[in-house]
Amino acid sequence: MKIEKPAQAGTLESNDIYVQILPNPKEEIEIRLKSVVMLQFGKQIRQVAMQTLNEKGITSCILNLEDKGALDYTIKARIESAVERSLC
Amino acid sequence: MKNALGRDVPGHPYLGLQPIERIEYKQIKSLKEDRKDKVHYDLESFIKTLPLEDKMTLSFHHHLRNGDFVMNQVMAEVAKSGVKNLTICASSIFPTHAPLVSLIEQKTITKIIASYISGPVADAISEGKLEDVCLLQTHGYRATSIMSDETSIDIAFIAAPACSPEGNITGSMGPSGCGVLGYAIADAWYAKRVVAVTDFLVDVLVPEIPACCVDDVVKVDRIGDPDGIVSGTTKITRDPVGLRIAKSTAELMKATGLLKNGFTFQTGAGGISLAVAKEIHALCLNENIKGKFASGGITSYLVKMLEDGVFEELYDVQCFELDAVESIKRNPNHHKMSAAKYADIHDPDNIVNQLDFVILGATEIDLDFNVNVTTGSDGRIMGGSGGHADTAYGAKFAIIVSKLVSSRISVVVDQVTTITTPGGTVDVLVTDRGIAIHPRHQALIDHLKATTNLPIVEIQTLYQRALALTGIPEKTQNLGRIVALSQYRDGTILDVIRQIDTAE
Numbered sequence: 001m002k003i004e005k006p007a008q009a010g011t012l013e014s015n016d017i018y019v020q021i022l023p024n025p026k027e028e029i030e031i032r033l034k035s036v037v038m039l040q041f042g043k044q045i046r047q048v049a050m051q052t053l054n055e056k057g058i059t060s061c062i063l064n065l066e067d068k069g070a071l072d073y074t075i076k077a078r079i080e081s082a083v084e085r086s087l088c
Numbered sequence: 089m090k091n092a093l094g095r096d097v098p099g100h101p102y103l104g105l106q107p108i109e110r111i112e113y114k115q116i117k118s119l120k121e122d123r124k125d126k127v128h129y130d131l132e133s134f135i136k137t138l139p140l141e142d143k144m145t146l147s148f149h150h151h152l153r154n155g156d157f158v159m160n161q162v163m164a165e166v167a168k169s170g171v172k173n174l175t176i177c178a179s180s181i182f183p184t185h186a187p188l189v190s191l192i193e194q195k196t197i198t199k200i201i202a203s204y205i206s207g208p209v210a211d212a213i214s215e216g217k218l219e220d221v222c223l224l225q226t227h228g229y230r231a232t233s234i235m236s237d238e239t240s241i242d243i244a245f246i247a248a249p250a251c252s253p254e255g256n257i258t259g260s261m262g263p264s265g266c267g268v269l270g271y272a273i274a275d276a277w278y279a280k281r282v283v284a285v286t287d288f289l290v291d292v293l294v295p296e297i298p299a300c301c302v303d304d305v306v307k308v309d310r311i312g313d314p315d316g317i318v319s320g321t322t323k324i325t326r327d328p329v330g331l332r333i334a335k336s337t338a339e340l341m342k343a344t345g346l347l348k349n350g351f352t353f354q355t356g357a358g359g360i361s362l363a364v365a366k367e368i369h370a371l372c373l374n375e376n377i378k379g380k381f382a383s384g385g386i387t388s389y390l391v392k393m394l395e396d397g398v399f400e401e402l403y404d405v406q407c408f409e410l411d412a413v414e415s416i417k418r419n420p421n422h423h424k425m426s427a428a429k430y431a432d433i434h435d436p437d438n439i440v441n442q443l444d445f446v447i448l449g450a451t452e453i454d455l456d457f458n459v460n461v462t463t464g465s466d467g468r469i470m471g472g473s474g475g476h477a478d479t480a481y482g483a484k485f486a487i488i489v490s491k492l493v494s495s496r497i498s499v500v501v502d503q504v505t506t507i508t509t510p511g512g513t514v515d516v517l518v519t520d521r522g523i524a525i526h527p528r529h530q531a532l533i534d535h536l537k538a539t540t541n542l543p544i545v546e547i548q549t550l551y552q553r554a555l556a557l558t559g560i561p562e563k564t565q566n567l568g569r570i571v572a573l574s575q576y577r578d579g580t581i582l583d584v585i586r587q588i589d590t591a592e
Contacts, residue, residue: 014495037496039466040561069495071557 003061007086017070035067149272150180155316179271183207204472216587222572228431244279251286255302256295262288267407273426325359334363431478440482457511460504498554
């Protein structure tokens with residue numbers, strides 16, 4: 001499934017993550033991540049993001065993530081919200 | 089060479105807690121006369137008259153905090169003289185001191201000695217711009233090293249909120265009044281030359297620094313911005329998690345049996361620490377407990393506790409808020425103290441040694457209870473001991489209060505990035521997900537488990553609980569050049585701080 005419509009979820013508060021999901025003309029998944037814990041958890045956040053998109057059946061999108069130290073379940077919930085908002 | 093905490097350090101390694109070999113200080117300079125011709129009205133031309141030389145040590149105090157204009161003004165003029173390789177011995181350095189970075193880059197300043205550094209200067213040191221190694225001292229050891237001549241100050245520039253033409257200085261008057269000048273006292277008595285920089289020339293009847301210490305008085309337009317003098321962090325937390333931590337801390341303090349008439353107490357200005365003060369305030373009023381004193385940096389909350397009779401006295405080394413500045417003028421039980429009286433190891437009656445409780449924060453605390461408040465978990469300098477290590481050593485109960493996890497970073501780690509305070513002097517960690525007590529207090533642990541419902545666990549348990557939430561952080565080993573040393577209150581080296589990788 002391709003993302004056709006931009007959508008967003010989350011905030012820039014500490015312990016949260018701001019998620020923006022956009023159509024990708026290149027028809028692939030591109031994740032752009034900024035995080036306050038990039039050194040410690042950058043890889044893990046990308047992994048959770050990719051897994052969440054896979055679970056939702058997304059095959060093409062640009063996912064912008066601005067992370068303020070969110071835990072995995074928050075990241076997952078925010079990405080799911082953004083996807084649902086884009087699809088509705 | 090590895091020190092007692094297993095860290096590889098240059099110089100004198102920390103050997104663990106040792107008996108203190110007391111030394112007597114010499115008065116190293118002759119006293120000045122009460123002349124009125126010490127006054128100069130132009131900083132630029134005055135600095136041209138100073139016998140400045142390469143490699144000199146210049147000192148400054150930080151009572152004007154992030155509102156200080158003096159260090160920037162003075163150093164801009166000093167730099168014009170073309171001298172190089174200066175050492176700056178400042179009690180603390182704040183974001184407002186950003187102009188020092190270019191002086192570091194052009195090698196006017198090549199060494200820094202301070203107790204706390206935040207902002208652009210801290211970043212410049214972390215990025216390896218300072219040629220020599222920066223020394224991060226405790227508040228107490230800064231005074232000790234000046235008085236023992238280990239740090240020999242050539243010229244002390246003392247920001248003076250009010251100063252008489254003879255050089256009598258007080259912090260209690262003037263448009264940039266900051267209350268106490270506790271961190272400048274050692275500089276005033278031991279520097280080879282002492283220059284008061286003031287924006288308020290007036291008769292001073294009760295000086296903190298007497299004219300006999302002062303060589304020159306320079307009048308400038310403004311020495312500081314009152315808005316920056318008071319700290320921005322002195323609000324009681326409204327976060328329910330922080331308030332819960334404060335409640336458990338108060339309950340724990342009561343359960344130790346030390347919270348009784350005559351108790352002594354210090355707390356920092358962090359949100360949770362202040363919430364602990366509020367809990368103790370209510371508890372003391374309810375149960376009619378009267379403490380002997382509170383000490384340290386004084387906030388309006390502690391002033392309120394003094395006025396409500398919860399404490400008989402305040403010992404104030406630095407006013408954090410204008411209420412404290414006002415209180416110290418009118419309340420005879422609110423005392424000014426010097427950094428040496430506060431925490432010099434060679435003063436047997438120092439205030440920290442009389443403390444029952446100190447409430448402190450932590451950026452990281454490890455499984456051996458070592459605490460880091462010097463660097464972030466990425467290794468970047470963002471603070472320093474201040475009085476952390478001094479009070480933890482002196483107090484019967486050094487209590488660290490913190491959320492267990494904040495922005496995905498666990499406060500409990502297997503090894504702290506930088507050791508600021510040795511674990512052997514830390515007693516308790518109170519978090520929102522459990523309380524860990526240092527295993528050397530087994531009797532207390534048993535007592536608390538038997539008599540209270542406090543969630544006492546081992547620190548390893550807290551560590552596991554945190555990892556379950558955050559996941560396992562990736563570790564990066566830093567092999568960069570040593571840019572700073574964390575120096576303990578006895579002068580030994582606790583740890584090294586390395587240059588960070590700025591490639592990404």
